[in-house]
Amino acid sequence: MGSSFLSIEKLSQRYPDGKGGEFTVFEDASFGIEKGEFVCILGHSGCGKSTIMNILAGLAEPSSGVVKMDGFAVSGPSLDRGVVFQNYSLLPWLSALKNVTFGVAARFPDWDKAKVIEHSTAFLAKVGLKGDTIHRKPSQLSGGMRQRVSIARAFANEPKLLLLDEPFGALDALTRGTIQDELIKVWSDTDQTVFMITHDIDEAILLADRILLMTNGPMARVAESVEITIPRPRNRAEIVEHPNYYAIRNHLVQFLSRGSTEVVASSEGANSPTTVRIDVESDAQAEAEPPAPRLLAVEG
Amino acid sequence: MGILSENKRAALLSVLFLLGVCLIWEFSIPAPKAAGELTEYELLTGGGQPKAGVPPPSQVIGKAWEQLSNPFYDAGPNDKGIGIQIGYSIYRVLTGYALAAVIAIPLGFLIGMSSVAYKALNPFIQVLRPISPLAWMPLALFVIQDSEASAIFVIFICSIWPMLINTAFGVAGVREDWVNVARTHELGALKTAFTVILPAAAPTIVTGMRISIGIAWLVIVAAEMLVGGTGIGYYVWNEWNNLDLTSVIFSILMIGIVGMLLDSLFGLLQRAVAYSE
Ligand SMILES: Nc1ncnc2c1ncn2[C@@H]1O[C@H](COP(=O)(O)OP(=O)(O)O)[C@@H](O)[C@H]1O
């Protein structure tokens, strides 16, 4: 794991519990992310996903452990790590375009104004925002449009690592679907490394190369790393017909509904998540059998 | 009435109301009594003089016409046009106010950003804030030894608190998400202050500035009554001493109108910096 583009090593976070003691949100979380990978992290509310993301962003300090990007320990926020927050982190007094140019001008300080605007407009167009709309203030945009602006701002900065914290959590299902498609489109154009938090299983399967599963807190662990063995380009209507889809989905649902205790007990002492690869398609009898999850490869 | 918009109906009603009040006022003032009918008491209190009673609105309008058609005449220390007097008052208010803003806004930023600074300065603010600005006047006159500067000091001291408190409050209340946006974009402290915190806190800061200018205008009238010489406050007091009630009423109206204009100026500024989330 040490050779990954992004490696998280023995990360722990403890907070005072308000009664003089401490409670541990998660302990010794270790995992890696490769360049160009799209990784989703799934887990119940409160298990510490946002905490991990804030540490990756450099906005928070872990109680112990290190985060290394390109081999160097991360400390403090940086333009190399872009963030899309759950709640619209657009500046409400700036227009959609200005919110993006704000970021681009910070990222590329030696660009002239015209180039900054051109670059920003191009990225807004990639998420479907064109014409008059980009001159409106966030309050005059729908929730979906606002989150599109956030995504455009993050991608326009071309960070080495893009962090998304439940970016579609506040959106209705239809809008969510459209923006997921746009996110895939922008991502496949750029080969951006993405780390995204979600609690939507279908969203994770649609978007991710790999899904990290977290057990419940306190003392949460990143227990499994599930590879999404569905080829790209993926399409929301078609992936459900892929034989691996329900196998993977069932595995994820079972993990999340099983609760944490069992998993913790079964993998005591292990730091890195267990790699799970489910691929029923390569099995000749796939059509005769129900799509039961089959572990083809397990690594420590 | 269905044809007129709500604003037009309101304006029409305002005009009718004004006319109604003026008419009642005009006709409820008894005609001046003939000198022979005056009691001795009325004679002593000046009731017999034509200007001693409450003047009717027609007289006030006449006075206003006379004053406003030549607002800047200057005929010696006790006889200056209303424009000159108001000019003096506005000059004092703006000077004291600007000094207060220059100190209150940066200091408010500091207090809003640091809870240590807030805790350290809060006791002083809490003690100094409730002091009536005019209570400073004797001390100011003694220390500064100059009535002009003392009036400005009184304006300074009364306008500083709302600006200071609102700035601190606005800065402390800036959403952490926005500060995090600045942090993830590696903005320096100054850049963050000007491009994120200032616009985010601006509505609260400008509200404080608007409250301050209102208080400053209230206080300047009283302060000028005390220090004398020039200004609209002095003018009111002087006309009272002359028993010219028509001028007193006229200048009261002018104080109201100038106050309203100052306030609406800040109303415009408030609208310019407002944003909705
Ligand atoms: N600053 C903090 N102080 C104390 N407890 C915190 C703090 N931030 C988060 N927590 C706690 O840490 C746990 C994980 O929070 P979070 O990372 O937001 O969860 P998630 O994003 O997975 O829903 C929660 O129990 C939360 O109450």
Ligand SMILES: [Mg+2]
């Ligand atoms: Mg969260």
